[in-house]
Amino acid sequence: MNFEDVVQQPRFHSPTQKAMLNILYTYHWYVEHTKQVFHDFDLTMQQFNVLRILRGRHPEWVSMSAVKEVMLDKSPDLTRLCDRLQLRGYLERETNAANRRQVRARLTPAGLELLRQVGPKIGEAAKAWSHLSDEEALQLSHLLDKMRG
């Protein structure tokens, strides 16, 4: 079922409102299409997001606040999210000796390996539904940037 059919209101207040609803719809559509991959690896999108952030800075230690700052979905419960990832051996943590308030994390080899496995699967799910040319994709990105101002 496509976007136009789903959204009941045949007339939108404005093109912007229509675009925004379309973004929400597309988001949920993405979640629906990648759900299986995350489920197969027993990961939530948030957890995957945290692991990806850590990989971006590997092998540095990254403080919890630094992680939170760049999380898409800023979980107020990062502690327990990391607890779960640590229990499963994907990351390690330590208190920063230079500032003992800070807790820092970094990926373990197992965490890196996990990302190596998950990444391509997400990519596949993504490739299957991308019907945009490179130029169109870049323009889409540009319009989103502009929308947020």
Next chain:
Amino acid sequence: MNFEDVVQQPRFHSPTQKAMLNILYTYHWYVEHTKQVFHDFDLTMQQFNVLRILRGRHPEWVSMSAVKEVMLDKSPDLTRLCDRLQLRGYLERETNAANRRQVRARLTPAGLELLRQVGPKIGEAAKAWSHLSDEEALQLSHLLDKMRG
């Protein structure tokens, strides 16, 4: 903090991947900006979505399965979501006499009034950050449609 800064990886696998991440980012950004409005009315986005669906068909009765079909975020727990809305007097339910398996819902006057109050507030939050012309917004919508194929 903008999208380019947040996403650590300076190079994307593909423009499509970049666009998709941008959509995820924009979604969370929208949630962040409308959170206060929903909170003020003590509604979740899902609850609001259900109320909006019912309004789209008001004053008809709409079955739970019909609601679920068009929900952006298909809650597996629509029953209890509606329980909460009914308790607060925003909708009423009945079993469909013609098919006694079906439970149907429709907005109460209080529910309609709530939407009359919430709608414009969301709109305001939306207007504040829309920097797109009508043509650009329509094109954005078009690209999203095309992306999903």
Next chain:
DNA sequence: TTCAAACACTTGTTTAAACGAATAATGTAC
């Protein structure tokens, strides 16, 4: 130097989400 304020997380508690199993009503094939 000592005390308050700011910081960086963590923990407790309430609440809702997620998943699967269960219930009940209806259609269908024999």
Next chain:
DNA sequence: GTACATTATTCGTTTAAACAAGTGTTTGAA
């Protein structure tokens, strides 16, 4: 008309989100 599958929703249980309050650490000012 009886058994069986299908449909439509609900319930039970496990799990994680959300929010607020609390703990320990550092900074800065009197």
